[in-house]
Amino acid sequence: MQEIKAAVVGASGYTGEELFRLLTNHTMVKLVGAYDVRNVGKAVSDVHPNLRGIVDLKITKPDYEVISKVVDVVFAAVPHKVAMKFVPKILRGSARVIDLSADYRFDEVNVYERHYDKHESPEVRGVYGLPEIHRTEIKRARLVANPGCFPTAAILSLAPLIKEHFIDLDHIIIDSKTGTSGAGAAPTGVTHHPLAGANMRAYAATTHRHSPEIDQELSKLAGRKTKAHFTPHLVPIVRGILSTSHVFMKKRVSKETLLTLYRKFYAHEPFVRVVEGLPEINFVVGSNYCDIGLELDADGNRLVVVSAIDNLTKGASGQAVQNMNLMFGLDEREGLRAPAQRP
Amino acid sequence: MQEIKAAVVGASGYTGEELFRLLTNHTMVKLVGAYDVRNVGKAVSDVHPNLRGIVDLKITKPDYEVISKVVDVVFAAVPHKVAMKFVPKILRGSARVIDLSADYRFDEVNVYERHYDKHESPEVRGVYGLPEIHRTEIKRARLVANPGCFPTAAILSLAPLIKEHFIDLDHIIIDSKTGTSGAGAAPTGVTHHPLAGANMRAYAATTHRHSPEIDQELSKLAGRKTKAHFTPHLVPIVRGILSTSHVFMKKRVSKETLLTLYRKFYAHEPFVRVVEGLPEINFVVGSNYCDIGLELDADGNRLVVVSAIDNLTKGASGQAVQNMNLMFGLDEREGLRAPAQRP
Amino acid sequence: MQEIKAAVVGASGYTGEELFRLLTNHTMVKLVGAYDVRNVGKAVSDVHPNLRGIVDLKITKPDYEVISKVVDVVFAAVPHKVAMKFVPKILRGSARVIDLSADYRFDEVNVYERHYDKHESPEVRGVYGLPEIHRTEIKRARLVANPGCFPTAAILSLAPLIKEHFIDLDHIIIDSKTGTSGAGAAPTGVTHHPLAGANMRAYAATTHRHSPEIDQELSKLAGRKTKAHFTPHLVPIVRGILSTSHVFMKKRVSKETLLTLYRKFYAHEPFVRVVEGLPEINFVVGSNYCDIGLELDADGNRLVVVSAIDNLTKGASGQAVQNMNLMFGLDEREGLRAPAQRP
């Protein structure tokens, strides 16, 4: 099989770095371009010193017309609103695109516009890139909209329950905790170590932009409009999301029944592991796994489902590579076989 | 006014240490005894080197009959099941007792026995030592049962809502996050730094022993039996609890109405601060404050209430000193005026 | 005795915050002014939410002529080069000044100018505010130059050895490790949590500005020009400096002789504790203590002296309050009696 020529737009950021980290270990990919408007002219390994001796590319200003012709796949590792400006240009050529921003995640443009910004290319449609739910569409997509980090953890932890109508849809609470790398590479007061290093906080407690994304996907699974209640928290670790869903059972079933449901639902998934107890961050950090565990209260009334992912891997760049593997007909696990580091 | 002679039973543990830290700055207290079955013969400041040059006591084995006669107040900074063995002995003398264990927190002994152990002195009754709810009874109590750390944060964040019947009592979710000092001074795999230092986990997700304590107090406030759904998490900070309550409104009110409710409810409380945004751990850590903030969703349906405390101060030893101040007719703030360290 | 009216210039920064934290617990001080060019018009407690309900001042733009007349002492909690612009104006009035910047720390202006900047008021002279070495001069000073954080830890750990000519002055290595709060309140890439949270680095390994300050004071103690070799490191804790001095003995003495030397040297010092083993950060953090311990190798050749301080307390604002106490004839410990928090 032929090598896939891949380029990263947004080479300076954390998801860009994580793409380099993963793609250098991918046997079928040749990294051919590192693009950004920042750090132009610098070596990738000057910006990301962990890649010294490993990635031998310079960062250049993107010329999208050229890119669209010479690469097979472009990873858009950029903030929302930036992707929509260049993705249509790339799609005019032959390259496929995996967009890590929010720009093409929404089925309805007005949802995007209500929570983000005016959309500049509403006619271009992406496939929501959660392989466990949309594998078939991803395989034939030219544009995959890679999911947000919180939605990945939340949707995977709830999908079996909602698909099978086990729970009360009006009282779904998703209480998530993320490490600081989710905030991106730009220093701010919130991530300043003296204030963040021994701290915790909730933020955007009822208004986070990942809410409509979660709702879109849960609604499709439920077969009716559904609103989950999502609240994120910032905790002083660098990588990792722990997502705790609190839901109420519509019918009384045993924990064993629930575990069986999850195990069946994810039986053929290479990156979802249903665990016996409850998952922890260091089961998954650095890997592309989503670990899921659950606990049912003694009354069989409330169910707690906990999922753990690395926000930069399964929550971003790892999932993007998983999507690329699907789009190009490769083994889904290629480049993503490394286990988590623990300790 | 006369000096209060105070003794700590359980001098080696973290709540013992915190009592020493706070009581050395209390103008009306004389520390007269440091008791424990561990570290007997050692100086307190050998076990707790931060107290070197400050606390000049040796740890001795407790003789409860003697203690009960020579001190005015005993702080029982011991695990559950230990306190019940000696508290009755002390109460036979003239000393008053503030018990930091769970042994006397429950109105109904069978609730204690279901969640903890066989009770050995069920005839002895304590007052639940949450001053914001039970100040009057605390003032005249001989035995105060100091609340658990999670219940303190949870009850204070929900009391106004429940007292005023604002919320649906069947869908109360309390998702709490604690630092590791809550686990106590004995090293275990769960708190071993290599595994805990960059990790997060939920534990006892539906079965934590602080649940019945929360339910007891919320039920009294509600005027009917109430069951909240409580799930604790461990995060890699040393001190601090962030408690996030997710509740559903019975009636539609504005955020301003809710803030006014909280401000009135806590208007005369020296250690509860209702904040504009959402509280963070470093607003309170090292201090006796409980900071509370809230956010109402756009539909006016779900309310998120976040409270922050230091688990060793307002969640344990600080609250114990606050209770002592009430029991002895002192200014409630005495010894507890230090603000949090931030950064 | 009369209340001391104190003002803080630089109310928004971390040393400003720490001054408020300490001075609110000082029985003889009335905080009368919070000045800054940032955050003008805001409440101190909006900038520092830990002080809500405790410090009830608004931040105002400083008018130094007025300040110099209405306050007894001004704390200049500002960066170097800022202090030199206003300290002379304040000294024209009756107020005394404790400057936490580097501007008046050097006996020779050309040393300052080589390592910092052109000096604008070289004729104004301060007393180097390390009470353990310069107590007498501090007592009668109108301007105290509060020492840097690294020099405080380093000088105190070496003073007895150098004063008594025990060590080879040509091979003094000071390898220091600091928490991130020493970097100040402005977010940068170096203190961005995703990069700093699980990281360590050396910086300014041979060129740090605290070197000449250390050399000035060690030279005075040695009675001849001395150059120590100082290298700082950044570690992912918020507060605390651990300073490890590696020195070579000129004569063979026992560890016990060395401990006796230190104990005598610091016998009357309220804030220096000579410990049995080696000190740790959590023996001192949040307190004004400097803990010192040492270990001599089996050959009696190399000596390792370790000192621990809180960089914001004994390394900055706590020492400033200690200096104020001396300048105003108070008990040196006033406002500084709180032990460290441990855990």
Add this chain to the structure above:
Amino acid sequence: MQEIKAAVVGASGYTGEELFRLLTNHTMVKLVGAYDVRNVGKAVSDVHPNLRGIVDLKITKPDYEVISKVVDVVFAAVPHKVAMKFVPKILRGSARVIDLSADYRFDEVNVYERHYDKHESPEVRGVYGLPEIHRTEIKRARLVANPGCFPTAAILSLAPLIKEHFIDLDHIIIDSKTGTSGAGAAPTGVTHHPLAGANMRAYAATTHRHSPEIDQELSKLAGRKTKAHFTPHLVPIVRGILSTSHVFMKKRVSKETLLTLYRKFYAHEPFVRVVEGLPEINFVVGSNYCDIGLELDADGNRLVVVSAIDNLTKGASGQAVQNMNLMFGLDEREGLRAPAQRP
């Protein structure tokens, strides 16, 4: 080429886990045995949940006679004194051994016995497994003694200087800082998160067992008996060693000359990177790299050399895999190509 059959003795510990993590990504290795006296009967992935779905072995009690016949290489990931009991048995068969303990690191048994314990198989000799210094001997060794974590970082940072006689051998200071995973998997007070999580300490400041190991190797490089002065510190990160060497120049050379020296010395080394500035932990953590940087003071007198490694990878199991590659004639980088995670 044929697959190498590998077994790990000491499957429950951290270096055991790290061996599994690395060997599962090694294209030429088949993991055939996971041995330990603890956790017998458990799945490796129950002890190390990050390996779930990846390593499908059960832990069994070792029968060394059998092992020695059926495997090609045994990794002894055990404490000192344990290895010496079984390594001779394995060497009686055909298997080769890489011992991660200290038991065979010393050329002179009496050095081992002075710092560790009575040796039980002094007649068995290993090759000191630092490939950058002893590659030729490692290639033909049947027993490789894998270096300690601190010695790896220290020796690599000083080897070029010592080999070329650039520095004063009487005043070599090595001040090292390690994460907590170096302490191993057994919980203790020192690594208990409440005490370790926001703390720093020096330990074994002049007596650490890695000192004689450093001295042995530096002496060989120097061509004469040399004693470096080594002091380790514990800092609150999980993985990583930063080693700061402070040395004094015998002759005056430029920084550029020194960098050229290092670059030449390590020109053909796949895992040593000489960096422009100073290396940081997150340049290397999770990878097998040792990054080295240096800074010369303005006088050309003192040189600071900083090296960074992951203590569990280049400092233990990664280096063990590198040694295995050499012993079996493979590309030295096989299984070790993953870059560090940053952030």
